[in-house]
Amino acid sequence: MKNDLGTQAQLTLEVSKPRRRSLNTLLQHHSVPMLMLLPFMLLFVVFMVYPVLKSLYLSFTDYNAVRDPTFIGIQNYREILADPRFYKALQNTTIYTFASVILTNIIGLGLAMAFGSQRVLDQILRGIFFLPAVAGGIAIATVWKWILSSEDYGLLNTIIGWFGVESISWLGTPKFAVPVLIMYTVWNGLGYSMILFVSNLRSIGNELYEAAAIDGASPMQRFVAITVPLLRPTFIYTTVTGIIGAFQVFSEPYIFFADVHNVGGILDSGLTVVTYLFEKGFYRFQMGEASAVAWILFAICFVLTLINLRVQRANESVQ
């Protein structure tokens, strides 16, 4: 027994020794990279983890940024979920998200297929289509505000005026608010999705198309049976990032529709979830409610991403 126990103890010692050694080795070998990572980790904790957790706490408080926050449980969530303006913002954002993501994918893929070759003209055209993605942001949205002006100096109205069409108040008519946002976002984002599709299309071997052509598959059949399934990684990426990005849209609706008293435009026709959040936080100074809106938005994005990934996985297993 003694011997056995002694053997067992020895074994334990022998097994644990390399572990300790590996930890030491790990520290010895990786101390420099760890030290180099430290500034990032510190910044990440201070400027990302802490604010996120703090906003979660604030979402359960009554807080106006001056007085100390007071814990009020789920009251902020209750008030937001009972506010018709929140549902208007959610409705606008949902329509905007699905329309812009679908159109960006379809048009981006179409452009990738039309201008995906290495010809000089195609390369130039790809550059032109990609330009809005590079130059996007507040400056471009401001230029679009001028393009969409209802007056004769508005570029779009000038152009349609050449064809005898009367000026349209693009930014001053409620029914055009969400379509205008969709149009801008698609214009802005299709170059980016086009580039992703071009790179994915290049990775599909020609032999697959040749074999299908020999088997008598028509161009449409080849597209449906080969191109679309093999583009799935890009579709997943553009859809997931597109949905998250679209639900977080802020600067465009703010520039197009906000004025000094209202962020949503006429009858809140351009109100989105984040502009609603911004209004709560920085027009009304209800920081607790604004934090609650942020967490509701997080939950929506999280659930939509999960659904998206599940659907894609289900499709894969069927195929």
Add this chain to the structure above:
Amino acid sequence: MKLKTLTAVLALSLSAAQAEKLTIWLVGDNANMATIVQPAADLYKAKHKDVTFEIRTIPWSDAYTKYLAAIASRTGPDIITGGLSFGISLGEQGGLINLSQKYPAFAAQVRKVAQKGVMNSITATDGTLYAVPFDLTVQLMYYRTDVLQQAGIKGAPKTWADYTKAVEKLRASGKKGAMIQWGNAGWLSYFPYLYQAGGQLYDDKCTKAVINSPEGVTALRYFADFYTKYKSPTDGWPDLEAGLASGDYPIGITGNWSLGSLPVAQPKIDGKWKAAKLPAGPTGKSTAFIGGSVMGVMSYTKVPDLAVDFMKFLYTGPAVKAMINSANKVGTLWIPARTDMASQLNLPADRKSALIAQLKDAEGPANCKGWEESGDAVQKAIQAVIFNGTDPKDALDAAAATMNRNLKK
């Protein structure tokens, strides 16, 4: 020698200890605000050599957030300027010194000379004053004299009836009609019509909303016609100056800023446009909306007496004159809170008299509890009438219900 050096060092350190610094944050969308106030600060400094100034302009979009951050951290400016609602809002949160309580003489002096409509807006319902008016912005009517004449309209429309008749004549002559810029299709542009018709947002004691009174309904019917019948542009901020310049919109309403910017932005119509007070409503009043900014002292300041003394100085004739002249130099029209000093403004006589007349008949936003939260409901009611054809009485009843709920919160 050593003794001399020691004495000099001691004297220097003593004077440094006595030196006082005033940090001032001024709200504005360009750097001009700091430039406008600097000459007044220089005048003050000439009499108070030990005072130094740090004057900074804060963009409108960031101002309230920055002020909240300053209050929360108890560091930052001693004096701030901000929107009319900032005084009560920051004051009730403990961010500004209660001027009517701590400096009653100053508050009383300001009440005597400042524009009455603005004073009503910035005084809390219990009479507390946390901030005093700093400058004013008021609505005016602008019109093209030549285009109106061509359309057979003699001079500026003086009444509601004259105004709509003018718009009809202009549209009949091929022009687009009238334009509203400031607060277009919202509560702010409806506001003057409400007052001109004899209505108000709340009763005098802020006990209930009265926007849905018969006067309010009359005003909304008249106001909505501009959009439904006369097709005024509904963009958030239509370009009135370009409309005047092209002649497409030979008449329109916006803030006094165009008195300063039109001559610079549209020199080709110089001499062809005029400004006038708004057309009078059924009551005979031409009430316009008046805005502007207020100035208050942060509650954490270490130099409250100095801050109030400087604010008092800004109300003196030489300081007001210095700021008006400084604004002129940078091509801006700066209207002092003291309307009796408006005659000092560097404007052509006819434009100045229109401005002074309008300043005498102007009201600011309500000071009643919950107005900030209720503005959306009023905006929605107005837009429901214009865009969805909702009955004005029903729409205003709905707005009044929200306003009453917010009054009780």
